[in-house]
Amino acid sequence: MIKIFTPSFADENNINAQNLTVKQIVRRLDPDYFQVTMFYKNNIVDFIKNRGNTKFIKWSKHGNLIRFFLHHIFNKYDIYFYPRYTLLENLFLIINRFRKNTKIITHLVHSVSEESKNDILLCKILNSSTVIVGNSPYVSKTLYENFNIKSKHIYNGIDKDHFFSAKKNLIKTYDVLYVGSLQERKRPELVIEAADKLRNYKFGIVGDGPLKNVLSTKIKNKKILNVELLGTLSQKDLGNIMRRSKIFFFPSINEGHPQSVGQAIACGLPVIAMEKIKVDYVINNENGFLVEDDDDIITMISLLINNKTLRTKMSKKSIAHSSNFNWDYSVSQWIDTFMEVVN
Incomplete structure (x- = not known):
């Protein structure tokens, strides 16, 4: 029996990317071989609660450290x-x-740089780790280039319970959809700027974060009526919104391998993302565009919205490509990693 502790949360409504990943891994670990202990706050998601051989530590307002x-x-x-x-x-x-x-x-889920060496806790964890696994080849590459640490990579799968293509044509609520935390490195302000320039298109922004009030004020002051701040959504509601959108726009320039992009392609959305983040969910000119220059963003959005034939072609390519990111296969790799480390 392998005993695992993870400082992750089993709550159904916790949509933090790490917690979503760990829940999908834990649900697939055979309880006869793996005992797992993790945190919870309120309502544990059923597939973890019913797994068996899973222990939970209540996370409270006070006293968690002790x-x-x-x-x-x-x-x-x-x-x-x-x-x-x-x-x-x-x-x-x-x-x-x-x-x-x-x-x-x-599990390293973000690229690292020379500046990362100033992060004392990150350096401690990397140096104390028996194994480090990147969530994409690019993340593992940056780890080797900046820390001289070799690591394999394991892609996250895509949760097909909530993220899948529509069985019939749906009326589209949004022309352009963004999903991600509202923080500086994600650059959600570029979504607002695009909406300002493309007033005939409807934009939706899903997420919360420190820039929420700044974005809301900008929308109000510039009277940008074609964009909605939708806040945080459940995975079910997010899947529904994605299937009712035409394209996915992700302007972040500092990422690992963002789950929201994988979710979007599984729902059949062509994606516009920045080439800099090396996201393998997108094959340039096949199921979307990897943009090198911010000046090209408006052109690419307009092209995809106005060219339905191209959008439909890329949508089919997104759906097909999403099958390469399978949770069962990913977890089989994690199991091999656990066994290697323990043995």
Whole structure:
């Protein structure tokens, strides 16, 4: 029996990318061979609750750090999976320094750079990890180039329970859809700027974050009536919105392998993303465009909206390409990794 602890949350309504990933992995681990312990706040998603051999630690408003400390003092695990960059990891690294019996498996989900060497906790985790797995070849490449650490990669799958193509033609609510946190590196302001220039098209923005009020004020001051801030949506509602959109626009320039882009192609959306992030969900000129220059964004959006034949062709290519990102296959790779580390 392999005992795994992950500082991830099992809640149904927790749509943080790490937690979505870990839930999909845990649901596919055979409970006869893998015991998993993870956090929860309120309502545990059914497929984790019913899995068997899964233990849960309640996350409360207060006292989480001391509960975490005591739990790891009195419980030993084979694997600490998917560390985050928080006080919990700092504490765990101190505990494990003395016991040295728990293997740390880090899933690196963002590219790193020379500046990343200034992130003390990131460096501690990377140096303490038994195995590091990138979520794309590009992420693993940046790790080697900047830290001289070799790592394999395992793609995330796509949740086909919620993200799939429409069986019939649906009336489109949005011409252009963006999904992601509203923070600086994601550049959601470019969606607002595009909506301002393309007033005949309807834009939807899904997500929340520190730039929400800034974006809302900009929309109000410039009277941009063709864009909606939709806030955070459940996975079910997000899938429905994607199937009712024409194209997906993702202007971020600092990513790993963003799940929202994979979800979009599974729903049949052509994608416009930045070439810089090397997202393998998009094959340039096949199921979307990888744009090198911001000045080309408006041209590409207009081209896809106005050319239905091209949009339909790319939509079919997106659906076909999405089949290459399968959770069952991804988890089989994770299982191999767990077994190799423990044995």
